[in-house]
Amino acid sequence: MDLHLWNRAQARLTDGWGVAFGGLASPERFVMKPQAKIASPSGDAEEHLKSFIDKFTPEHQRLIREVRKALRRRLPTAYELAYDNYNFFVIGYGPTERPSDCILSMAAGANGIVLCFIRGASLPDPKRVLLGSGKQTRFLRVPSHDVLGRPEVEALISAAVAQSKAPMPAGGRGGLIIRSVSAKQRPRRK
Numbered sequence: 001m002d003l004h005l006w007n008r009a010q011a012r013l014t015d016g017w018g019v020a021f022g023g024l025a026s027p028e029r030f031v032m033k034p035q036a037k038i039a040s041p042s043g044d045a046e047e048h049l050k051s052f053i054d055k056f057t058p059e060h061q062r063l064i065r066e067v068r069k070a071l072r073r074r075l076p077t078a079y080e081l082a083y084d085n086y087n088f089f090v091i092g093y094g095p096t097e098r099p100s101d102c103i104l105s106m107a108a109g110a111n112g113i114v115l116c117f118i119r120g121a122s123l124p125d126p127k128r129v130l131l132g133s134g135k136q137t138r139f140l141r142v143p144s145h146d147v148l149g150r151p152e153v154e155a156l157i158s159a160a161v162a163q164s165k166a167p168m169p170a171g172g173r174g175g176l177i178i179r180s181v182s183a184k185q186r187p188r189r190k
Contacts, residue, residue: 045176045177049091049176049178056189063142071091075093075168077171078095078103079094079095079175083181085185086184087109090105092105093106103119103160110186120136120137120156123160140153
C-alpha cells in the first residue's frame, strides 16, 4: 500500500497523534522537516512579528507586547525565535540561533499567554508556581506582565539561564528570527 494512502487510512482510525486502539502509526508520519528562516533583516522580521500579533484581540496584543518587552529587558542578549504555528504563536529565547538552545518561551493562543521553561522539570521551584507534569517542560500562566516581576518567577528565570547548556552572550543584542509560519492556524481570537 502506498504510504500516503496508509497515512490517510491510519488517520481515520487514530486520535490524530498516531495512537490507534493500542497500535502506533508509522514513524514516517512524525518526521519533521527542517524549517528555513523566513526573514533575515531585522525590520522585515519585526513587520512579520507585528502581523502575527495583530491576529489576537487588542487585550492579548497588549499583553504579548508587554511580556515581550519585559523578557527583552531581562534577557537583552538573547535571540528571539518566533513561530506562528497551528496551535500557538511562540517566541523562544535563547543564547544562540538554535531552537534546541532556547531557555524559555512565551506561547500565546486564543485562551491566553503562558511562559514555558524548556527544562523546567529540573528547576528549583519551592513556591510551586510551575504547572505541568511532563519530563522536561513546565509553564506558568501570564494573566498580566506583572507576573514576570514576582521574585519567584525572577528566580526561575535566573535558574533557567544558569542551567542553560550554552551561555548567554556577554554583550550585544540578540536578533529576531522568524523560524516558521504555518499556513493553517487555529483562530487567535475567541
